[in-house]
Amino acid sequence: GQQLNQSPQSMFIQEGEDVSMNCTSSSIFNTWLWYKQDPGEGPVLLIALYKAGELTSNGRLTAQFGITRKDSFLNISASIPSDVGIYFCAGLSDYGGSQGNLIFGKGTKLSVKP
Amino acid sequence: KAGVTQTPRYLIKTRGQQVTLSCSPISGHRSVSWYQQTPGQGLQFLFEYFSETQRNKGNFPGRFSGRQFSNSRSEMNVSTLELGDSALYLCASSRRGGAETQYFGPGTRLLVL
Numbered sequence: 001g002q003q004l005n006q007s008p009q010s011m012f013i014q015e016g017e018d019v020s021m022n023c024t025s026s027s028i029f030n031t032w033l034w035y036k037q038d039p040g041e042g043p044v045l046l047i048a049l050y051k052a053g054e055l056t057s058n059g060r061l062t063a064q065f066g067i068t069r070k071d072s073f074l075n076i077s078a079s080i081p082s083d084v085g086i087y088f089c090a091g092l093s094d095y096g097g098s099q100g101n102l103i104f105g106k107g108t109k110l111s112v113k114p
Numbered sequence: 115k116a117g118v119t120q121t122p123r124y125l126i127k128t129r130g131q132q133v134t135l136s137c138s139p140i141s142g143h144r145s146v147s148w149y150q151q152t153p154g155q156g157l158q159f160l161f162e163y164f165s166e167t168q169r170n171k172g173n174f175p176g177r178f179s180g181r182q183f184s185n186s187r188s189e190m191n192v193s194t195l196e197l198g199d200s201a202l203y204l205c206a207s208s209r210r211g212g213a214e215t216q217y218f219g220p221g222t223r224l225l226v227l
Contacts, residue, residue: 033215042118042204042218043157088157102147102216104157 006089006105012113013083019076021087021108029091029103032065032072037086037107046087047074084110116141118207118219126225132193135222139186139207145169146188147216148180151202160203163188164211192224200226 006023013019023032031050035043047058049065049072056063062075072089089105119138127133139146148160159172163182182188186207192199202223206216 031215035218040202040221040223042120042206042221045215045217048215102159106156 004089004091004103004105006108008108009106010109010111012111013079014113015080017079019079019083019110020073021089022071022073023089023091023105024071025091025103026070027091027093028069029072029093030069031092032063033090033092033102034061034063034072034074035088035090037088039085043088079110081112084112086110118205118217120203120205120219120222122222123220124223124225126227127195128227129195129197131195132191133195133224135190135192135203135205135224137188137190137205137207137219139188139205140217143207143209143217144186145208145211145216146182146186147206147208147211148188148190149204149206150174151204151221152200157204160190162211169211195226197226200224 004023004025033048034046036046037043046061047056047063052065052069053067054065060077064073086107086109088107090102092102121136145164147162149157151157160174161171161180162169166182177193180190202221204218204221206218208216
């Protein structure tokens with residue numbers, strides 16, 4: 001079935017650093033979503049992308065919908081301690097289809113550098 | 115506007131028991147989807163309900179079932195619990211499902227002993 005490869009799996013950040021993560025797939029998606037999940041909580045929607053090539057920002061977060069429709073990128077600029085958590089990408093392949101077509105990456109865990 | 119709410123937040127059950135989880139979607143949202151999240155498998159889709167009808171189902175055994183009421187609230191039931199059913203169960207709502215983005219609740223943490 002469809003799969004999303006999200007990388008890196010984990011990373012350590014120092015306050016003030018920029019962070020990048022991405023998701024790739026062999027399948028085409030029509031929507032890309034980025035979520036952040038804190039421990040014991042549900043994922044919170046950060047950015048939604050609906051068009052190939054689209055670049056969308058939400059504060060210090062910027063995400064792009066890859067031109068091939070097979071990938072997406074999330075950048076966090078000037079990271080702060082509250083950015084730690086797990087970031088998930090999710091792709092939707094079927095306009096008008098059921099939510100069953102929402103495929104999730106395995107997540108990127110962001111931790112603070114010791 | 116209130117977000118998605120799930121009850122209970124935490125639950126401990128023993129093998130063989132059954133459990134019912136509840137989800138109240140955002141007002142005006144008619145689509146509710148359920149997901150199971152475990153460290154090993156990540157987020158896996160269970161099923162989606164829209165206007166009281168199951169519209170899609172993931173690859174889970176028949177022990178997992180759900181329903182949706184006329185006010186769009188949804189319940190999920192797991193019968194004959196197994197140790198492997200221990201997970202965070204998340205529900206998410208959207209207005210019509212499909213390409214619309216969905217908003218997640220805080221989840222119900224189920225521990226099966």
